Amino acid sequence: MTEPVEQDNMCIDWDVGIAMDDGVVVRADVFRPLTPGKYPVLLTYGPYAKGLAFQKGYPSAWQNMIAGHPDVAFGSTNKYQNWEVVDPEKWVPHGYVCVRVDSRGTGRSPGYVDHFSPRETRDFYQCIEWAGVQPWSNGNVGLNGVSYYGINQWHVASLQPPHLKAMCIWEGAADWYRDMTHHGGIVSTFWANWYDMQVKTVQYGLGERGPRSPVTGALVCGDETFSDEELARNRSSFGDEILAHPLDDDYHRARSADWSKVTVPFLSAANWGGQGLHPRGNFEGFVRAASKQKWLECHGLEHWTHFYTDYGRELQRRFFDFFLKGEANGWGDQPRVQLQVRHVGKFVERHETDWPLPSTRWTKFYLEPRHQTLSLEPPSEEADISFAADGDGLTFLSPPLSEATEITGPLAANLRISSSTEDADIFAVFRFFTADLREITFLGAIDPHTPVAQGWLRASHRKLDEKLSKPYRPYHSHDEVQPLVPGKPVDLAIELWPTSIVVPKGFRIALSVRGKDYQWQATTGAKLSNFKNELLGCGPFLHDDPRDRPRKIFTGTTTLHIDRSGTCNILLPVMPPR
Template identity: 25%
Template sequence: MLSIALSGCSSDGVARNTGPDPSGQPTARAVDAPAPEAVRNWFHYSRSADFDSIESTVQVPTRDGTLLDCTRNQPGNDGKPAPGPHPGVVMEFTPYEISAAPMPGSYFAEHGYDVLVCNVRGSGNSGGEYPSWFQPQEAADNYDLIEWLAAQPESTGKVAQIGESYGSITAYRAAALRPPHLTTIVPIVSPTNIYAEWVYPGGVPSGRNQSWWANEAPVIDMQAHAGTAASFQNHPLFDDYWKQAVTTNKLRDVQVPALHIGGYSDIFKEGSFDALAQRPDKTWLLTGPWTHNVELPEPGDPETANAALPTGAVLQWFDHWLQDRPEAGLPPSRVVSYESTSGAGQWTQSDQWPSPNAKTRRVFPVSDGTLNTTAPAAGESSYSVNPNDGPSVDELGTMPTDPSQDQAASEAAAPPNQSDRYGTTDPRTTFTLPAFDTDTSVEGPVTFHFEASSTAPDTYFVSKLEVVTTDGKVLPIETGYLRGQLRESLERTVPIPVGEPVRYRIDLGNTHWKFKAGEQLRITLSGGDSPKITPNAPAGIITIHHGADTYVDIPTVD
């Protein structure tokens, strides 16, 4: 059907990606990878469009009279909005440019949904002042937006909210307030603890992430940019500022069902598994190989193939919860997960996570650089803290197949402009398992427990889970971080007793990766991850104490 923009309004403005993805994400659509028939049918659900899309600009009032600027796509016929009733969809409530929203509002309008894409208070053309990250006023505005859409004469009274990244957080925060007409949410690439996942991963400052968001990403004025940057810098611990902003402590207040879409290569992938763990009866997971650079394209659009999410699955979700269509069922399983490899991957389905078939394999780092299945005799290995160690993952996530991420290449030679990255003292320790005899999948959370002593009262720990391929490449799968002084709690510092053994735990996160026969699993530990991590870790020597208290737990399926 047609997409019609009323006078003075922009077109749908959906951001498009063309050609190969420079990030290294494969250009073939993940949704077309091998999959069980039920998953394939879910991805490719479709039905005919019954309407045109009528686009307009509207100003939605909040309870204090502030007007929120929104683009509205309504179902229409012959150039005019069609009589209702129609369910509503808030499709992004965000401080970013709404004309570039990575979702096709027109497509959902053509299928009978009244769609709003809106800027939060103080951003874009919305009134008021931007109140800094995820403040109560923003959630209250979102509540009002949902109820305004439900109160329109042509509404059925049912409203969904969908959003990516920032918009996914606003969806969860609004749902926690329980607007009476909110029926379901679809958070996409959503963190549930943005402090620990991104701004201060494991308590370690990520200056690149902080600077990029506060100074470049949102459409806010210079005062709001400066205020947001200052808020990040002034709150290095998980204090009340962050507790108010994150969603992990609000998930249990969310009563509506959620389809949480995430990516194993995304910077925010842990939010998916946190949401499922806290709300196992009301959360469905779709986790693919995607980075943070994803789009919900109009089906058949070839320009979005490399980062395309399954729009059909989202349409079916809305049709099920908002229109009660008999042909629109629930997802085929509680968890639909993409199993990656160093080559082509495949889709799997399960009713729980981690997989019920996964068994924890405990392996022990040894001072000779190996990983053994039995605890070694006491021994030591050490590295010199080098803040410039790297390369880190890209801003958008981990991209194992990107040539720039080959850790073996980075260890072989220092880049000319970073000659201090690899010196005569090893900047990282590595521990490698013998080659797998058969294909072996890692399915679930990987944790690194170790005992270490430091010559400094604080340090940054960076650990990577990697695959050593049969041709010698070393590709990152997951990365975990921990600031040494925050080992007991992200809320308070406890100095490291210099020279004394201390126990630590680094969460490397959830993964679903198949190691092929002949490949090896490698774990690293170092003191830097440039450019993601601010290169200001205190100088010092870290000594790892090997034995029964230093080990890695890996959930595997043979």
């Protein structure tokens, strides 16, 4: 470790060593106020390399963000910007110490890479406790960060570190199985691709083969340079490990939050457009965590943007000033739920008291077979409608709505299906059209053409956890496979992740039932530097691993069985007119 340096109105300790209980020393950068004293700490622990500049590692995301939101770059040299963590230049002057830790095996921290594992969570715990007793710390440690830096907050909070006093989970998933690796039992290929693009590229041991910090000139990925074989030995085979655990077993539970033990005050910030990774855990955490002091916020735009805008940063600061500094700033009277309700072309802020919203009018729209419409009345006739599982499926469209209608909350689709094979994957997509049938999509957390809401279910995973299921949020146990008998109908309750949209008068809503991922159009040209695939509507959150979806089983014929009792429907959270 070098001596502290004073620059840009901060005192900076580069590459501080923090010893873990097994002898591994992880490395942190510490940004402190110039005036000696004891300050609250904001800490992050994650794999994206503390020395890699946001602008260098994620250039397309950075340029898009500052072009649309100049307040992000204003008031900072931006030299210390890192992917998905706070800008210390905007926090240190307000009396905070910012600590960035490279997680084990990444950046400048040696060791074996094993994401979200119990070992990594113990490391995180020990970093919190280390920060809580440093001479510049007032003993109050807060956690703040986006995505990975939010996900692992839920995990470490389950261990209840004594110095952890508050956390802001900005778009952080929580359930390793349901939120992240297996949507409805279907493998998401996101994590294997993410590992290649965002972790292997900054693994400890790349040394001279990796980048250098633009601020210090130090090698971002450690001073040792390993061979490809040595690097491979020092990391888990992440995608293969996920594939090897198709049910919600001990592997997944060890990487998920224990809600009964999450008692620390928190602010959970979700993104309506984060279908495929980010919103579900934020809502589940708010509802299910044992914390008595908890708040929920939900916004739109790309999933990193509002973390850095004045809107997001000032909200975070009010929260942390209250819990880490004890400031009487009115946060104690902050309504428990703050929503940026989504309209066409804008968001409107509103406060609520709980989630799901207490004023919700749970409304069923029934699938009507003759004209493939959505109706408030059960169908007057029965029909079996088949579709090729590898095609575009079926879309049921409402008539133009007679009045503007707000839909905000969780959704559920109830379907009766059969398959020509022993299984079927169902992709349920809630969509939104103009009166003349032009689809309206939205700028999502990742993808610029995101539908209103999505849900997934593998038919053989249809078993429900009766204790945790709600009519509006089916909860599947994922603890056994129940194969289909070809041609024999079964009932499916499909969770669609929470959403918000105010549908203008005369517009239409729709439910698409498919056997593969939603696709807005065949090509868009939209790409981001940190993802492999073209963005066609689902971002990088795809379900196309042939090892998980062998063609023999998942390219058969699926049949939707519609009866007069209204078995096939979608339950929507409709708000009363305001």
